[in-house]
Amino acid sequence: MAGLDSPRQNSTRAQAADGARVTIANPTLGVEERAAVLAVLDGHEFAKGPRVAAFEREFAEFHGARYGVATSSGATALLVALLAHGIGPGDEVIVPSFSFFATAAAVVLAGASPVFADIDAASFCLSPEAAEAAVTERTKAVMPVHLFGMPADMAAFSELAERRGLVLLEDAAQAHGATFRGRSVGSFGTSAFSFYATKNMTTLEGGIVLTSDAELCRRLRLCRNHGREGDSAHSLIGGNFRMNELAAAIGRVQLARLPAWTAERRLHARYLSARLKFVAPPLDIPGRDPVFHQYTVRLPAGQRDSLMAHLDARGIDTRVYYPRPIHAEPAFRGRLGGQRLELPETLRACREVLSLPVHSGLNEAELDRIVAAVNTFRPEA
Ligand SMILES: Cc1ncc(COP(=O)(O)O)c(C=O)c1O
Numbered sequence: 001m002a003g004l005d006s007p008r009q010n011s012t013r014a015q016a017a018d019g020a021r022v023t024i025a026n027p028t029l030g031v032e033e034r035a036a037v038l039a040v041l042d043g044h045e046f047a048k049g050p051r052v053a054a055f056e057r058e059f060a061e062f063h064g065a066r067y068g069v070a071t072s073s074g075a076t077a078l079l080v081a082l083l084a085h086g087i088g089p090g091d092e093v094i095v096p097s098f099s100f101f102a103t104a105a106a107v108v109l110a111g112a113s114p115v116f117a118d119i120d121a122a123s124f125c126l127s128p129e130a131a132e133a134a135v136t137e138r139t140k141a142v143m144p145v146h147l148f149g150m151p152a153d154m155a156a157f158s159e160l161a162e163r164r165g166l167v168l169l170e171d172a173a174q175a176h177g178a179t180f181r182g183r184s185v186g187s188f189g190t191s192a193f194s195f196y197a198t199k200n201m202t203t204l205e206g207g208i209v210l211t212s213d214a215e216l217c218r219r220l221r222l223c224r225n226h227g228r229e230g231d232s233a234h235s236l237i238g239g240n241f242r243m244n245e246l247a248a249a250i251g252r253v254q255l256a257r258l259p260a261w262t263a264e265r266r267l268h269a270r271y272l273s274a275r276l277k278f279v280a281p282p283l284d285i286p287g288r289d290p291v292f293h294q295y296t297v298r299l300p301a302g303q304r305d306s307l308m309a310h311l312d313a314r315g316i317d318t319r320v321y322y323p324r325p326i327h328a329e330p331a332f333r334g335r336l337g338g339q340r341l342e343l344p345e346t347l348r349a350c351r352e353v354l355s356l357p358v359h360s361g362l363n364e365a366e367l368d369r370i371v372a373a374v375n376t377f378r379p380e381a
Contacts, residue, residue, distance in 0.1 A: 027198060037249055078171060085141065090138065167189070323350055325350055
């Protein structure tokens with residue numbers, strides 16, 4: 001039976017399931033998005049219009065925050081958040097090195113210094129203890145990432161930020177709708193989301209900053225629009241980091257569909273975890289309700305390339321997120337100062353992780369193909 005209890009069996013994709021590749025992502029843009037885009041094109045408001053404002057309100061409300069400031073991407077959402085908090089040269093921001101490059105690059109673009117701390121092995125997210133050990137008198141912010149859609153330990157990070165007087169900046173680019181003890185990620189501190197095409201919902205390109213602080217919201221709006229409000233003087237250094245009306249129109253439709261897609265991702269994750277052998281599935285962590293932007297397993301180091309080749313030969317796409325820690329990217333050469341960089345769990349994750357398809361477009365036949373392919377893998381002795 002198709003529905004919320006079992007994966008779809010009878011979608012049009014099911015007939016092609018035997019031969020077609022099982023893709024790692026499946027951006028879904030349907031007739032409603034098309035109609036919303038055409039309505040924008042038929043009008044005459046393309047920027048700073050009513051759809052951006054409505055999308056900001058709806059996305060913020062969905063996550064239990066008071067204000068949303070929509071941006072051109074997740075990367076610019078992070079940058080605008082840092083600028084609005086006045087974080088810049090001489091300041092340090094604690095980030096994980098096991099994340100997408102943009103997490104740390106945003107700190108550099110703001111003129112501040114990223115300080116890399118280790119992750120906790122169970123969640124793949126920044127470890128609160130490691131983050132605290134990295135705090136210095138120059139630390140201005142701590143930036144947990146809700147990686148793969150798994151909430152970071154927001155009780156610990158809220159307490160740490162409060163006690164040490166730090167800005168809490170959530171990189172929620174991968175975690176639309178995820179909750180920590182029943183409360184949405186993105187509502188604990190200032191947060192940044194991405195709507196890139198492969199995310200759990202998309203505006204093709206786009207992002208948003210959430211906050212419940214009215215004064216910060218004012219500064220965010222300035223930073224995203226050349227530091228200017230209306231026709232007044234430019235009171236802050238900012239840039240053009242705005243979202244356009246086409247993106248917002250798509251985003252409003254996608255947001256309405258997000259709860260159903262999230263339910264399907266969770267269902268697919270449960271289906272895989274109940275059946276996969278050999279690999280270690282994502283862990284259940286009490287109080288955290290992830291949204292499975294990725295379904296990321298671990299396997300013994302040294303076996304990953306052969307499992308990927310085995311799955312590829314059976315028409316199943318996989319990805320390694322992330323094969324290299326950010327601090328080891330060539331762009332960070334010469335930018336690490338005197339950091340000790342003892343990040344054993346980060347290095348282990350880079351060696352062991354593999355992401356399998358989990359998106360909402362999968363049907364039962366495709367999930368069964370993934371299970372069969374993984375479970376027939378025979379590691380080299
Ligand atoms: C953890 C993380 N942070 C930031 C970003 C940046 O988002 P965008 O690609 O929309 O600029 C991404 C997206 O890829 C991400 O995964």
